[in-house]
Amino acid sequence: xxxAERLKARTDERVIADGVADASVLFSDLVGxxxxxxxxxxxxxxxxxxxxxxxxxxxxxxxxxxxxKTIGDAYMVAxxxxxxxxxxxxxLADFALAILDVVAEVQAADxxxxxxxxxxxxxPVVAGVIGKRKFAYxxxxxxVNTAARMESHGAPGRVQLSDQFADAxxxxxxxxxxxxxxxxxxxxxxxWWLGARRTAAG
Numbered sequence: 001x002x003x004a005e006r007l008k009a010r011t012d013e014r015v016i017a018d019g020v021a022d023a024s025v026l027f028s029d030l031v032g033x034x035x036x037x038x039x040x041x042x043x044x045x046x047x048x049x050x051x052x053x054x055x056x057x058x059x060x061x062x063x064x065x066x067x068x069k070t071i072g073d074a075y076m077v078a079x080x081x082x083x084x085x086x087x088x089x090x091x092l093a094d095f096a097l098a099i100l101d102v103v104a105e106v107q108a109a110d111x112x113x114x115x116x117x118x119x120x121x122x123x124p125v126v127a128g129v130i131g132k133r134k135f136a137y138x139x140x141x142x143x144v145n146t147a148a149r150m151e152s153h154g155a156p157g158r159v160q161l162s163d164q165f166a167d168a169x170x171x172x173x174x175x176x177x178x179x180x181x182x183x184x185x186x187x188x189x190x191x192w193w194l195g196a197r198r199t200a201a202g
Contacts, residue, residue: 017128023080024092024122024165025144027151028099031115033073039110048108049073055102063091068139074151075099078139081127089122089168093194096120096159104157118159119150120194122168149183150191159194166192173197 030052037045053070060067060077064085068076077095080088096118103116123143129135146162154160166175174195183189 017126018082020081020084020125020127022084022088022122023078023125023127023139023143024088024120024168025125025139025147026077026079026092026096026118026120027148028075028096028116028118029151030073030103031117031156032112033114036108036110036112036114039112040108044108048106048114052103052106052114056099059095059098059102063095065091065095066137068137078125078127080122081125081139082137087172089120089165090172090197092120093159093165093169093173094197096194097196100157100159115156117151117154117156119147119152119154119161120159120165121147121150121162122165146186149186153181153183153191161192161194163190163192169194171198 030049040048053075056075056077057067063079066078066081068078070076077092079085079092079095085091100116100118103114106114108114121143123146124141125143126140127137128140129137150160150162150165160178161169161175169175174197176193176195178191178193180188180190
């Protein structure tokens with residue numbers, strides 16, 4: 001909403017672009033979706049996607065997160081922008097766990113169980129609006145690329161975290177160290193699996 005107001009108030013041709021010092025980015029992807037698309041009807045496929053992503057949208061809105069876009073069967077969301085928040089990482093971790101629960105309840109029309117792979121990273125990003133006729137609020141930078149790699153190098157039904165993101169949620173969520181993995185374009189990185197949110201009991 002704040003970005004829309006800036007667009008409406010704009011009186012020149014300058015782009016809307018912000019450098020955000022610290023935000024969190026999530027990528028998720030439905031595993032095996034390409035194969036599923038060959039077995040069900042177009043209506044069944046779109047109905048499935050719409051049902052899943054509509055619930056994601058509701059969760060993101062409820063947690064005060066910013067949905068960036070969907071790309072086919074992938075869903076991208078960010079926390080800590082356009083309005084900063086100190087708990088951006090913990091809020092996005094809660095969202096990641098919630099969408100795993102959503103997908104665990106889903107079954108395709110042919111009876112196939114759907115699985116989700118999720119990746120999270122945090123750090124500086126560039127955010128802005130591009131386009132002339134169909135405006136899109138988008139993100140760029142190494143933080144975005146690393147979040148995408150956390151997803152693509154993850155595992156079905158799990159949320160993989162970068163070392164930086166793990167540090168940001170160490171006091172709020174349980175973590176399981178995965179160890180060092182080779183990440184395309186990034187070299188060897190230490191990663192973690194996200195566990196449940198910590199309670200007062202530990």
